Structure formats: C-alpha cells, structure tokens
Amino acid sequence: MGAGGAVLILVVGVILLAVVAAGIILLVAAGAVRLSGRNPKPLFWSGVGVLAVPVLFVAVLVTYAQLTGDPDTISLDLREPVAISSLPEDGESFVGMRDYDSDHIELVLPDGERFEADVDGVLVWSDDGYVTRVTFDRRAREAGEAADLAADWENELGGAGTVEIDPDYSDHGRVRAAVLADPTP
Incomplete structure (x- = not known):
C-alpha cells in the first residue's frame, strides 16, 4: 500500500472516530435531558442515527472486501x-x-x-x-x-x-x- 492509501485510511479513521464521538455526546446529552425531566427522544434518536453511520460504513466495507477479495x-x-x-x-x-x-x-x-x-x-x-x-x-x-x-x-x-x-x-x-x-x- 502506498503512502496515499495510508493517508486515506488515517483520514477515514479520524472521521469515523469523530462521528462515533458525536453520537456518544448526543446519547449522553439525551441522558442529561431525561434527568432534567424533559423529552430526550429527539436527542436519543439523533445519537442512534449518528452511531448507525459508522456501523453501516464498516458493514458495507467488510461486505465489499468479501465479495471482491481473493476467491476461495x-x-x-x-x-x-x-x-x-x-x-x-x-x-x-x-x-x-x-x-x-x-x-x-x-x-x-x-x-x-x-x-x-x-x-x-x-x-x-x-x-x-x-x-x-x-x-x-x-x-x-x-x-x-x-x-x-x-x-x-x-x-x-x-x-x-x-x-x-x-x-x-x-x-x-x-x-x-x-x-x-x-x-x-
């Protein structure tokens, strides 16, 4: 793998970590809103949706690698x-x-x-x-x-x-x- 591929993997990894961190922050905020007695559902579902993005990305990447990788x-x-x-x-x-x-x-x-x-x-x-x-x-x-x-x-x-x-x-x-x-x- 060339230097360009390593940089791409690093950039994608940083972006995925940032998305995961944003999702966790939204879920923590939903918990804090719930403790205050207000409706936490919008923040909760936003956090779940944001966390679903990296999960789906990794699932698609693994599936693609299996389909295009070395044949058995x-x-x-x-x-x-x-x-x-x-x-x-x-x-x-x-x-x-x-x-x-x-x-x-x-x-x-x-x-x-x-x-x-x-x-x-x-x-x-x-x-x-x-x-x-x-x-x-x-x-x-x-x-x-x-x-x-x-x-x-x-x-x-x-x-x-x-x-x-x-x-x-x-x-x-x-x-x-x-x-x-x-x-x-």
Missing part, C-alpha cells in the same frame, strides 16, 4: 491458453504475476486429467497476457505430512508438474508445486 478456489483449465484477464482480480497483482490467498485449487491439466488440492496460496504467472505457470504451496501441519503430500501431488500431477519439499519451512515443512501452461493462443 482458483479454477483453471490448462488444456487451452488462459488469458490473465479471465482470472479473478486480487489485491496483489504484479507485472507477470497474481498472488491469491486461496485455500483450494482445481486444475484441468494439459493432458485432460483433473487435479484438486487444499493449498495455502496460489501464484499465477503470465507473459503477454496469458498464463504460463501456476504455482501453489501448502504448509505441513504435522510431522511426516510434507513427504506424504509431496508423493500424492507428484502422483496426481504426473508429468504435468513439479513438486518439491522445503523441509526448513515452519515446524513440519512445506510442499510447493508448479504446473506449466502453454501460453500460445
């Missing part, structure tokens, strides 16, 4: 060239690469076989607007899982992909795999 599953058919523009948008696009925090991958390999796996992340590499390679990884959660997972992925990917184990990652290692795609349209 990356699905690609690698039998034909895949245009990078056909992939879901993400928050971390770099020239030649998209980084997804997806937790599942579904591939149709160039030979027509299907491959599915639970993963910790997916990188989609591209050149000239077409996918050239898909890499994904998964951290082993228990002892011995990395070797078993690597063997399973090697078997399921066949000659379409490469699999390697990073034994020094975390407590139990990590398995990484790469599948090449033909970018020729």
Whole structure:
C-alpha cells in the first residue's frame, strides 16, 4: 500500500472516530435531558442515527472486501491458453504475476486429467497476457505430512508438474508445486 492509501485510511479513521464521538455526546446529552425531566427522544434518536453511520460504513466495507477479495478456489483449465484477464482480480497483482490467498485449487491439466488440492496460496504467472505457470504451496501441519503430500501431488500431477519439499519451512515443512501452461493462443 502506498503512502496515499495510508493517508486515506488515517483520514477515514479520524472521521469515523469523530462521528462515533458525536453520537456518544448526543446519547449522553439525551441522558442529561431525561434527568432534567424533559423529552430526550429527539436527542436519543439523533445519537442512534449518528452511531448507525459508522456501523453501516464498516458493514458495507467488510461486505465489499468479501465479495471482491481473493476467491476461495482458483479454477483453471490448462488444456487451452488462459488469458490473465479471465482470472479473478486480487489485491496483489504484479507485472507477470497474481498472488491469491486461496485455500483450494482445481486444475484441468494439459493432458485432460483433473487435479484438486487444499493449498495455502496460489501464484499465477503470465507473459503477454496469458498464463504460463501456476504455482501453489501448502504448509505441513504435522510431522511426516510434507513427504506424504509431496508423493500424492507428484502422483496426481504426473508429468504435468513439479513438486518439491522445503523441509526448513515452519515446524513440519512445506510442499510447493508448479504446473506449466502453454501460453500460445
């Protein structure tokens, strides 16, 4: 995130805090009016309305982030060239690469076989607007899982992909795999 994004977040945060403070002041004033014996309803409902603004703003922001964030599953058919523009948008696009925090991958390999796996992340590499390679990884959660997972992925990917184990990652290692795609349209 650039400096402009950080400033925007800071400004929006200050505005939301000011709105919350104004709502609380109105509710406290409504309580004081009630103690004096007068009608506190206008101040009370004004305070509730003012407090509803930041709540609705945050709810809309969270919903938007859920709808536009990383997809849970990356699905690609690698039998034909895949245009990078056909992939879901993400928050971390770099020239030649998209980084997804997806937790599942579904591939149709160039030979027509299907491959599915639970993963910790997916990188989609591209050149000239077409996918050239898909890499994904998964951290082993228990002892011995990395070797078993690597063997399973090697078997399921066949000659379409490469699999390697990073034994020094975390407590139990990590398995990484790469599948090449033909970018020729």
